[in-house]
Amino acid sequence: MYLFELSFPLLIIIMCFTYSTWWYLNNRWCKISSLPTNWPIVGMLPELIRNLHRVHEKTTEVLIESKGTFEFHGPVFANFNMLGTSDPANIHYILSKNFSNYPKGVEFRKYFDIFGNGIFSVDYELWEIHRKTTMYLMGHAKFQTLLERNIWEIIENGLGPILDDFAELDTLFDLQDIFHRFTFDVICKLLLDHNPKSLSIGLHNVPCEKAFNTLRGFSFLNAFIKMYNQCTDGDLGTLQTFLRDTLLSLMLGGRDTTSAALTWFFALMAKNPLIEKKIRDEIQQQLKLVYLHAAFCETLRLFPSVAIEHKLPLEFDILPSGHRVSPNTRVMLLFHTMGRMESLCGKDCLEFKPDRWISKRGEIKHEPSFKFTSFNAGPRACIGKEMAFTQMKIVVATIIHNYHIQVEDQIISPSSFVIIQVKHGLKLGSSRGFLLCEQCSGFKPTCHVCFEDYRSPLYQYKV
Numbered sequence: 001m002y003l004f005e006l007s008f009p010l011l012i013i014i015m016c017f018t019y020s021t022w023w024y025l026n027n028r029w030c031k032i033s034s035l036p037t038n039w040p041i042v043g044m045l046p047e048l049i050r051n052l053h054r055v056h057e058k059t060t061e062v063l064i065e066s067k068g069t070f071e072f073h074g075p076v077f078a079n080f081n082m083l084g085t086s087d088p089a090n091i092h093y094i095l096s097k098n099f100s101n102y103p104k105g106v107e108f109r110k111y112f113d114i115f116g117n118g119i120f121s122v123d124y125e126l127w128e129i130h131r132k133t134t135m136y137l138m139g140h141a142k143f144q145t146l147l148e149r150n151i152w153e154i155i156e157n158g159l160g161p162i163l164d165d166f167a168e169l170d171t172l173f174d175l176q177d178i179f180h181r182f183t184f185d186v187i188c189k190l191l192l193d194h195n196p197k198s199l200s201i202g203l204h205n206v207p208c209e210k211a212f213n214t215l216r217g218f219s220f221l222n223a224f225i226k227m228y229n230q231c232t233d234g235d236l237g238t239l240q241t242f243l244r245d246t247l248l249s250l251m252l253g254g255r256d257t258t259s260a261a262l263t264w265f266f267a268l269m270a271k272n273p274l275i276e277k278k279i280r281d282e283i284q285q286q287l288k289l290v291y292l293h294a295a296f297c298e299t300l301r302l303f304p305s306v307a308i309e310h311k312l313p314l315e316f317d318i319l320p321s322g323h324r325v326s327p328n329t330r331v332m333l334l335f336h337t338m339g340r341m342e343s344l345c346g347k348d349c350l351e352f353k354p355d356r357w358i359s360k361r362g363e364i365k366h367e368p369s370f371k372f373t374s375f376n377a378g379p380r381a382c383i384g385k386e387m388a389f390t391q392m393k394i395v396v397a398t399i400i401h402n403y404h405i406q407v408e409d410q411i412i413s414p415s416s417f418v419i420i421q422v423k424h425g426l427k428l429g430s431s432r433g434f435l436l437c438e439q440c441s442g443f444k445p446t447c448h449v450c451f452e453d454y455r456s457p458l459y460q461y462k463v
């Protein structure tokens with residue numbers, strides 16, 4: 001009996017060791033596929049850790065091999081199982097057809113507690129109130145005028161002088177950092193009526209909170225205060241925390257997404273000079289910027305700013321692909337993979353081709369949002385899509401019209417976060433790659449002193 005007690009744990013250890021060795025050898029010799037091995041006890045965690053630096057690329061390989069949906073098994077006792085999908089039928093089902101069964105869930109709130117009770121992390125009634133209020137504000141007749149005025153003001157006083165300064169000093173700079181600062185200043189000015197001037201010569205750090213300390217009466221703020229007072233759900237915390245959550249969510253949601261898209265756009269432009277020329281011609285001929293719009297769609301297809309969306313089902317369900325989900329299954333919607341699926345975007349899906357977005361009549365082709373998910377789909381689709389396009393078009397037209405951008409030799413790859421940035425930034429060399437065009441001696445004397453009198457074609461084009 002004593003001998004049995006002693007040898008039993010030993011037996012378990014030997015069995016585990018043999019099983020693991022068998023798995024290892026089996027997979028090492030037989031494996032040609034990119035699907036992760038489901039190891040005893042630790043599940044697929046080792047493969048995840050091994051690919052942490054290239055999560056989006058690995059996920060794409062796995063999903064393409066598994067025809068759009070894959071079950072990830074985490075360690076046995078960790079409750080870390082997930083179902084990843086890029087199948088448009090599943091995406092349509094989860095985001096629209098059975099929307100009510102797929103809230104973001106409490107987990108999302110835990111991971112992204114920075115959003116607090118803001119629109120990105122809440123579900124149900126509070127989300128509905130947030131959405132209604134924000135949509136009302138962004139749909140207001142004066143919103144577009146205010147937005148464009150703010151963007152031009154920040155170009156005139158921030159972006160323009162900074163870019164001129166880099167050109168004069170002949171220094172290397174990170175375009176991604178510049179776009180971060182630009183979109184931060186724009187969204188702060190819009191929401192808080194305060195320009196934190198993070199885009200000033202010297203590029204000083206501006207703490208986020210500083211902007212919140214100088215809140216002044218502004219319609220966005222007043223509307224959210226009114227919304228707070230109307231909410232009877234006692235879970236909202238103080239007015240100050242509620243406003244912080246609400247505004248911070250909009251600031252983060254509107255800032256990093258737009259700056260990432262702008263950075264990828266220029267990264268792709270650097271590799272496609274013919275496309276850049278076409279866009280430059282379109283701007284100079286004061287056309288309607290259809291081709292530029294198509295180039296943005298194409299950028300976001302390949303590098304959707306939000307790569308992953310997280311859902312936690314309320315009840316057991318069967319997805320259109322036949323996969324079962326339970327209330328414990330984390331469902332990951334993998335937007336980065338969708339733009340790289342031959343079945344969805346064609347054999348040339350990895351190529352950057354804005355023309356695929358233009359119809360025979362020269363208009364932008366409409367793609368259903370559950371196929372082109374860069375702005376999400378269904379009831380939680382992005383509210384700021386038009387705002388993002390306006391911002392991106394003005395910035396790109398301004399830069400392309402005034403400068404010739406040339407990217408330094410560097411490896412450009414996506415970061416492994418939910419928001420896909422360019423890993424390590426996008427470095428530009430001002431001496432070689434940052435030349436003023438012939439007719440224009442920079443921002444200052446031409447357009448940005450007083451844009452009322454501005455006669456450049458730039459000011460006249462329609463965004």
Ligand code: HEM
Nearest residue numbers: 250253254257258261305306374375376380382383384388
């Ligand atoms: C290129 C730029 C942008 C992209 C690619 C983008 C993409 C997205 C995506 C994928 C979502 C869904 C996220 C989720 O539910 O987890 C989303 C939601 C949202 N976006 Fe954007 N966005 C962009 C710019 C903006 C801007 C400028 C704003 C303005 C503040 C904005 C406001 C919002 C809001 C409020 C939501 C939440 C909608 C809801 O949950 O009902 N976005 N966006």
